[in-house]
Amino acid sequence: MNPNAEHHSVAIVGGGQAGLSLSYYLQQRGIDHIVLEKRSPLHAWRTQRWDSFCLVTPNWQCKLPGWEYAGSDPHGFMKKDEIIEYLDGFVKHVAAPVRSGLTVQRAAPRAGGGFEIATSQGHYSADQLVVASGGYHQPIIPRLAERLPRDLLQIHSEQYRNAQALPPGKVLVVGNGQSGAQIAEDLHLAGRQVVMATGDAPRCARFYRGKDVVDWLADMGYYDMPVHEHPLREGVRDNTNHYVTGRDGGRDIDLRKFANEGMELYGLLNGLEGDTLHFNPDLRANLDHADRIYNGINAAIDKHIEKAGLDVPPPSVYRPVWEPAAERTRLSLRESGIGAVIWCIGFSPDFSWLDAPVFNGRGQPGHVRGVTALPGLYFIGLPWLHTWGSGRFSGVARDALYLAEQIEARAPVAGTPAARELAEPWLS
Incomplete structure (x- = not known):
């Protein structure tokens, strides 16, 4: 003392x-x-x-x-x-x-x-x-980062400011949670070529049946639910946030749409050999998982609307606008022209x-x-x-x-x- x-x-x-x-x-x-x-x-x-x-x-x-x-x-x-x-x-x-x-x-x-x-x-x-x-x-950056070429710019999501501050070349965004998805969108809208390593992050709709999904969930009491009543109990604290955006008045973030527009999507980044990155063959599963959560939230809103007898626009189900032709599991940093990596895998x-x-x-x-x-x-x-x-x-x-x-x-x-x-x- x-x-x-x-x-x-x-x-x-x-x-x-x-x-x-x-x-x-x-x-x-x-x-x-x-x-x-x-x-x-x-x-x-x-x-x-x-x-x-x-x-x-x-x-x-x-x-x-x-x-x-x-x-x-x-x-x-x-x-x-x-x-x-x-x-x-x-x-x-x-x-x-x-x-x-x-x-x-x-x-x-x-x-x-x-x-x-x-x-x-x-x-x-x-x-x-x-x-x-x-x-x-503490920003999470995997030990793999230590073996990437020294002339390759690496930053964490907390350091990202805008597309213009990055060097020429493609940008590899690792992680598609809330920050990763929004940063990838920011780069994409700025005309940068984005390569994204996805994970199992969920997504949700911005608007559904005439109202912001957040408003619907508030009406349903979701935001008042204490952790001990959540189906996952304390496990919910480990969940990745759903990706969506409030940009330009709010909209969905649909990685499949970005892929149609030229964004390159891969599965989970899991290794490095020389200058070649290795990915899990799970891109399709990751996209399907995100869409399943998206449609599941909307289905819960449908039940709430039906029970309350509300007169609102009709329901809908998201249908994929793009499917990966095949799982790509390897990517050469130099051959692909990647000039920067942004680690968007959270904090500890x-x-x-x-x-x-x-x-x-x-x-x-x-x-x-x-x-x-x-x-x-x-x-x-x-x-x-x-x-x-x-x-x-x-x-x-x-x-x-x-x-x-x-x-x-x-x-x-x-x-x-x-x-x-x-x-x-x-x-x-």
Whole structure:
């Protein structure tokens, strides 16, 4: 224990939308707290999005606490500069007690309760600790990348800005999740020749039977479903996001359509021999899987419409507009003219700074709605922490309110023996 540590009732690690949302509710309750942020509040939104980035969920789902979307286009999709403007307003609205530019190097429970926190700018202590740093910390780039030619530009999706910033030649996009599919579309629309290595990412329709699919799913209660009621239970946290876009007012992303227009599609990238990439022969299966999910979501909407007796446009089923003539499993980088590779296979969490017995064998924290088995330790802002919206603008307020209530229930009342016992080590 460091006797010079600055003490607070609650320490929040991370100044993104989750940490600031919790700060909003703690301020309402008059609970002393500090937000420790490595860079600046909501830094990732300013630096880790490409130029044409826009929301894939409609604006009405932007429901940060006390700061819901109030613009003129609730069913539109904010572009990058509009998102930043919205978030800048939220930062000012919350006015959280943030300490920016410091890195939390280690946090651990201390004997007798509370937590010790070592940072790059001194020591802190807290009665309760909230991890609000999210789950997207380390860009995933496979070891295979180390063996690619040194003159071949390689970047992660978080580094991509626009097609013009890439060198001449074809662009290999590895991964067809939400980022991969949208980046591939951005390149394709810019006239770049794209080669895509696909995986088993699902897709969904943008609009169906007269309404945005998100609106239908909201009507069906999907976004209120807690993780313990989902058919996959906690396994849903490992799911890849459905690919779709809000670009130009919103539309489907159909890789088959792109293939008809010249995009080269392959199966899962699985190896490298010399300068030749190897792919699994599963392109057809990957495309069929995505379409099966697409049609399955629409079929669920059909049942909802029928049960409610709604008068809306008739149902439809997606039919493939392109089929691979054969599975291609090899591609020479030099012969094909690939000049850049964009790795779009996600991020991995890094909670190595947190020395607490709450993690499973995969490095994931165990919790129930963000509350861990270690008294006073919480998580917020993780995908499917409680519902689909937990890691998004739409659901983080609900999680933040719940945790604020849990924190308030554990906070000792000033002047009581419990409060004096917790404060004693810092009183001198």
